[in-house]
Amino acid sequence: xxxxxxxxxxxxxxxxxxxxxxxxxxxxxxxxxxxxxxxxxxxxxxxxxxxxxxxxxxxxxxxxxxxxxxxxxxxxxxxxxxxxxxxxxxxxxxxxxxxxxxxxxxxxxxxxxxxxxxxxxxxxxxxxxxxxxxxxxxxxxxxxxxxxxxxxxxxxxxxxxxxxxxxxxxxxxxxxxxxxxxxxxxxxxxxxxxxxxxxxxxxxxxxxxxxxxxxxxxxxxxxxxxxxxxxxxxxxxxxxxxxxxxxxxxxx
Numbered sequence: 238x239x240x241x242x243x244x245x246x247x248x249x250x251x252x253x254x255x256x257x258x259x260x261x262x263x264x265x266x267x268x269x270x271x272x273x274x275x276x277x278x279x280x281x282x283x284x285x286x287x288x289x290x291x292x293x294x295x296x297x298x299x300x301x302x303x304x305x306x307x308x309x310x311x312x313x314x315x316x317x318x319x320x321x322x323x324x325x326x327x328x329x330x331x332x333x334x335x336x337x338x339x340x341x342x343x344x345x346x347x348x349x350x351x352x353x354x355x356x357x358x359x360x361x362x363x364x365x366x367x368x369x370x371x372x373x374x375x376x377x378x379x380x381x382x383x384x385x386x387x388x389x390x391x392x393x394x395x396x397x398x399x400x401x402x403x404x405x406x407x408x409x410x411x412x413x414x415x416x417x418x419x420x421x422x423x424x425x426x427x428x429x430x431x432x433x434x435x436x437x438x439x440x441x442x443x444x445x446x447x448x449x450x451x452x453x454x455x456x457x458x459x460x461x462x463x464x465x466x467x468x469x470x471x472x473x474x475x476x477x478x479x480x481x482x483x484x485x486x487x488x489x
Contacts, residue, residue, distance in 0.1 A: 238326070243319040243366050244282070244289035248302050249311050252281050252294045259283050259290055277470055278302050291317075299427070300470040315352070315362035323349050323367040339474035340383045354479075380404065385452040385462040385473055386411065390445045398452065398461055399436050400474055408442040409449065412477055419461060426469045426476055436477055 249255040252270070259265050265283035272279050277300030283290040293314055295303035305314060320326045327337055336354035353363040380386060380401065388397040388411055399413015414422055414436045422435055454460045465473045 238321050240319045240321060240368065242288050243317045244291045245316055246291040246293055246314040246364070247312065248293045248295075248305050248309075248314040250294070250306060252279060252292055255292055255311075256281065259292065265290060272296070276301065277466070297470075299468065302470075304470055315364050317350075317364040317366055319368050320365050321368055323351060323365060326365060327351055336478070338478055339472050342472075352475075380449060380451050383474065385460070386413075387416070387450045387452055387461070388413070388441065389447040389449070390441060391447045392445060397439065397441075400477055401449075402438070404449075406443065408440055408444075409446060410438065410440045412436050412438050423465055423468050426465075426471070 247255075256267065260267055260283065265285055268282045268284045268289065270279065270281045274296075277296045279294045279296060281292040281294075283292070293302050295301075295306065297303055298307065302314065323341060327341070330353065331337060335357045338352040338354050341349050341351045349367040351365050353365070355362045357363075382401055382403060384401050386399070386401045388399075388409060389395075390397065396416035397411060397413045398416050398419060399411050401409065401411050403410040425431075425435070452460045452462050454463060459467070462473050465471075465476075469476065
């Protein structure tokens with residue numbers, strides 16, 4: 238259930254410059270400044286009664302907010318609503334045909350968040366954030382549907398990287414690409430070109446699965462999903478979900 242408007246997010250080219258208006262002129266106190274590496278942004282929160290203004294400064298031009306600024310300039314980026322139980326709310330929205338972008342993730346203040354496609358809300362990007370009392374820490378956890386994984390296959394030997402859709406005793410369903418095509422696909426997404434080396438939905442019988450690894454960073458070596466995000470400014474789950482939605486919508 239939606240409780241309130243948690244915050245209104247505004248994309249800015251620089252926090253220092255825009256805080257002159259929101260803090261100095263409007264009198265809103267800065268409640269905190271955070272850097273969210275996973276989203277490629279530096280964030281300033283300014284409480285206003287029971288809601289907040291959130292200023293988003295991109296960490297680079299190739300991030301999601303950086304690309305937003307290049308395309309649309311400074312201004313409203315998204316509206317965020319607080320909900321009591323995020324997984325339940327997402328299932329309810331999906332049942333009503335609302336498109337969810339990617340998976341749940343951890344936001345700037347450590348709470349679980351998820352985004353809804355602007356196409357479902359008349360052009361407005363909507364974020365949902367789970368209330369503090371409902372929040373449970375999110376970690377890598379076990380491999381499950383929605384995880385970015387590396388699949389090692391035998392007979393013939395192959396390496397597949399992508400998003401796991403289903404795993405059971407019969408085999409694994411993965412929306413992914415041959416690992417050798419990773420750089421080619423990322424380059425296409427960077428240039429916003431039609432996908433040639435993009436992911437396909439594959440079912441692999443368990444007899445062919447040699448091993449499956451969660452795609453995670455190791456020491457100073459970033460995961461493939463992190464490399465994808467750094468170069469494109471978007472998560473692999475988000476890009477795949479958008480491609481699937483466009484394929485299903487001939488008017489897109």
